[in-house]
Every structure is written in structure tokens, then in C-alpha cells.
Amino acid sequence: MTKQTWERFFDKAETVRAFVAELDGRVVGIAHFLFHCSTSRFSDVCYLQDLFTEEICRGRGVGRALIQRVLDAAQEAGSSRVYWTTQTSNVAGRALYDKMAEHHGFIVYSHEL
Numbered sequence: 001m002t003k004q005t006w007e008r009f010f011d012k013a014e015t016v017r018a019f020v021a022e023l024d025g026r027v028v029g030i031a032h033f034l035f036h037c038s039t040s041r042f043s044d045v046c047y048l049q050d051l052f053t054e055e056i057c058r059g060r061g062v063g064r065a066l067i068q069r070v071l072d073a074a075q076e077a078g079s080s081r082v083y084w085t086t087q088t089s090n091v092a093g094r095a096l097y098d099k100m101a102e103h104h105g106f107i108v109y110s111h112e113l
């Protein structure tokens with residue numbers, strides 16, 4: 001990542017937001033999210049872009065707490081939906097997500113430019 005890209009994250013106008021999870025004053029987890037308008041809803045939807053728990057802290061509720069915090073923030077902001085993607089092979093992620101959300105069968109395509 002370039003210095004300019006990093007600087008964007010600290011720009012107040014930047015739309016990507018973050019929550020961090022702390023344990024004993026140390027960051028052990030992060031969630032990045034953003035809001036965008038939807039062509040099928042009256043209110044904005046929230047995209048949870050990244051979720052990460054430090055390896056030694058996994059299985060202790062950090063990921064669940066971060067997702068819940070994003071859900072709360074989205075609700076407070078008047079958003080009607082939070083969504084995120086993961087790889088079908090992400091066993092740990094899906095074990096958590098299946099408890100907190102529904103999988104509606106969509107798959108993701110992307111094209112690098």
C-alpha cells in the first residue's frame with residue numbers, strides 16, 4: 001500500500017470506517033465498513049469490508065463482537081442491511097457468519113483492471 005493510500009484512511013472525508021477490538025490496550029481485531037446507496041432500498045446499506053482477529057485471540061468472541069458493533073452502528077445510522085462476503089473455504093468465518101446472518105446464495109465475481 002502506498003503512503004497516499006494510507007493517508008486517505010485518516011482523511012475525515014473518507015467513507016471507509018473502522019472499529020478496533022482492544023485487549024489490555026492492544027489492538028487484536030479490526031472491522032472496516034462503509035455505507036452506500038442501494039437501487040432496491042430507500043435507505044443506505046452497509047458493506048462490512050474486512051474482519052480480522054489476531055490469531056492468538058481467535059475463538060474468544062472478538063469477531064462476533066466486531067460484527068455486532070458494525071450491526072449496531074448501521075442500525076444507528078438508519079441503514080437497513082449489513083452484508084459481507086467470504087470465501088466458501090473460510091470455515092472459521094462461515095461458522096461465525098452462519099450464526100449471525102443469512103446466506104442468500106449469491107456468489108461474487110470480480111475483474112481486475
Ligand SMILES: CC(C)(COP(=O)(O)OP(=O)(O)OC[C@H]1O[C@@H](n2cnc3c(N)ncnc32)[C@H](O)[C@@H]1OP(=O)(O)O)[C@@H](O)C(=O)NCCC(=O)NCCS
Nearest residue numbers: 051052053058059060061062063064085086092093095096
Ligand atoms: C473469521 C474470524 C474473524 C473470526 O474471528 P474470531 O474472533 O475467532 O470469532 P469469534 O471468536 O467471535 O467466533 C464466534 C463464533 O464462531 C465460531 N468459530 C470461530 N472460529 C471457528 C472455527 N475455527 N471453527 C469452528 N467455529 C468457529 C465459534 O464457535 C463461535 O461461536 P460461539 O460464539 O457460538 O461459540 C477470524 O477467524 C479471522 O480473523 N480469520 C482470518 C481472517 C478472515 O478470514 N477474515 C474474514 C474474511 S471474510
